[in-house]
């Protein structure tokens with residue numbers, strides 16, 4: 001099996017290795033490497049939305065000849081490539097040092113979406129971001145991870161907001177040749193194809209490889225001419241609602257995923273199923289074991305030792321269930337190879353309450369090592385799945401907690417990273433999961449941190465205006481829409497960010513509960529406040545879309561004076577601007593439905609305090625000095641909870657933000673910013689998270705059977 005980086009014949013020999021750099025996403029979280037492509041051709045860098053592969057395709061021979069003789073550029077290139085080589089070959093990393101002897105074979109990581117970079121838009125939200133941050137951190141730590149997912153030729157969707165506030169979903173084909181995807185080939189140069197039986201059909205998938213530092217992500221693609229009938233539109237997109245189709249995709253992800261790994265020659269010792277979507281991987285592992293002559297019970301024992309499962313949501317609808325009949329039909333030809341009766345296999349996933357086949361239950365039954373994604377979520381999950389362990393007390397249910405974290409090099413604003421270099425210490429990035437180094441954040445002079453924050457805020461507002469201007473130039477938007485897109489935002493005003501998927505439990509409209517009070521807060525002439533919203537609703541989620549429409553209607557309505565704005569097309573790029581450029585990060589999920597949330601962690605890392613419901617990560621992250629906690633009304637009355645939010649704004653956030661000294665610096669506010677960084681940067685990093693996965697769940701110490709809860 002092999003992949004080949006395409007030739008770029010116009011690239012001068014002196015800089016020919018830029019192609020290698022372009023095809024490894026390592027460049028995306030290394031500022032010097034980004035600088036290489038930025039300097040290569042700044043206009044193209046911007047016009048391709050930071051896509052080096054596309055740049056190499058478009059760049060003019062004149063520019064290449066010129067830049068290949070620019071000694072400054074060559075010096076930068078050489079040093080970046082030297083670091084790149086060192087990064088890829090070094091064995092001086094945490095994992096090799098602490099676990100190297102144990103781990104000779106890789107950990108396979110299954111996920112339905114990966115948000116590595118915007119040039120491969122195969123993600124919808126938090127799950128994809130987490131998966132990508134996991135791959136990057138595994139690469140940094142030297143954990144031998146190999147990831148498996150899907151290539152969706154139309155990605156998720158692009159979002160447009162119409163004049164009436166309705167969300168329009170646009171689907172655009174992604175051209176793989178303009179992405180860093182490499183086709184996986186057989187030795188004879190033909191494409192590797194893997195077959196998966198689904199009902200009466202056999203579906204074939206081709207495989208793409210996306211290299212993320214040391215970690216490869218293999219993406220299955222079913223949209224190939226070898227499939228008859230050809231794949232339909234649904235298979236081009238992430239998360240189709242149609243259950244029959246969704247099940248097909250999950251069969252491909254789980255069963256196809258294992259087969260792809262085998263075809264590539266991998267023998268992972270751990271199969272980490274990130275979310276239940278890939279639970280059927282367990283069936284394939286059982287089939288392999290059955291083929292080698294083992295019985296059912298034996299097979300289950302062996303599989304338990306190999307599977308790690310992470311559950312991601314306490315929201316019921318977030319757990320895929322299928323009618324038993326549908327699963328039965330889809331596996332029609334599979335049972336014969338499993339040996340024992342199909343009832344026992346079907347029973348593994350059966351939900352005794354609904355009778356349906358649940359992917360989460362299947363995964364829980366086949367994984368000896370399981371976790372939720374924050375302390376609170378672990379606890380909620382133990383209650384939620386207690387019935388699977390009727391003999392145990394609720395707190396003995398073997399689902400541990402490993403709180404999510406974010407990839408620090410990806411999410412720290414480069415401008416702030418320079419301050420951290422200077423004051424937290426040159427080694428801060430190397431040691432960023434050590435909480436003690438962050439004490440030094442208090443050595444950053446107030447005026448420097450404030451100045452840097454204002455710079456990032458200006459960048460955000462410029463970005464919003466640029467986007468709005470582009471829409472205005474399309475000549476199809478009204479002036480009301482323009483206000484809604486944020487053209488009246490004020491760079492001096494206290495700016496609150498609220499960006500997330502428009503799922504109803506996230507309660508985006510909570511802040512609109514008392515419009516009169518909100519109006520008074522926003523329109524205060526001396527201490528104005530503004531809120532920037534962003535987020536997509538799933539195209540089939542009518543209540544989510546209705547909430548979004550209500551938000552946009554408020555944004556474009558004159559009564560709020562242009563102090564509410566909606567930023568279209570929330571994606572990783574928009575998220576970067578928001579979590580680095582607003583003053584406060586607001587989050588109002590209905591507890592206990594937020595499993596973790598990671599956007600608030602990104603904000604805190606950039607010195608932006610959270611004002612959030614005590615749910616998910618904030619339940620353990622809030623310490624009384626690093627932001628604000630929203631108290632939930634005990635009777636579940638949203639309007640009463642909203643009153644609590646207005647009160648925090650009126651009595652704490654606004655006065656503190658506007659209390660300035662003679663230089664215009666809000667000293668107390670800056671202290672909260674520093675405390676936000678100090679208390680969260682290490683603890684809520686992907687590095688801390690992944691070390692926990694490695695030590696608690698990937699550990700090679702054989703699992704002690706299904707029964708033993710591990711220490712939290």
Ligand SMILES: *Cc1c(COP(=O)(O)O)cnc(C)c1O
Pocket residue numbers: 124125126127129499500501570571572575576596597598599600602
């Ligand atoms: C971080 C991130 C998310 C997840 O954040 P939540 O706090 O779970 O909402 C979703 N979408 C994008 C684009 C992100 O960057």
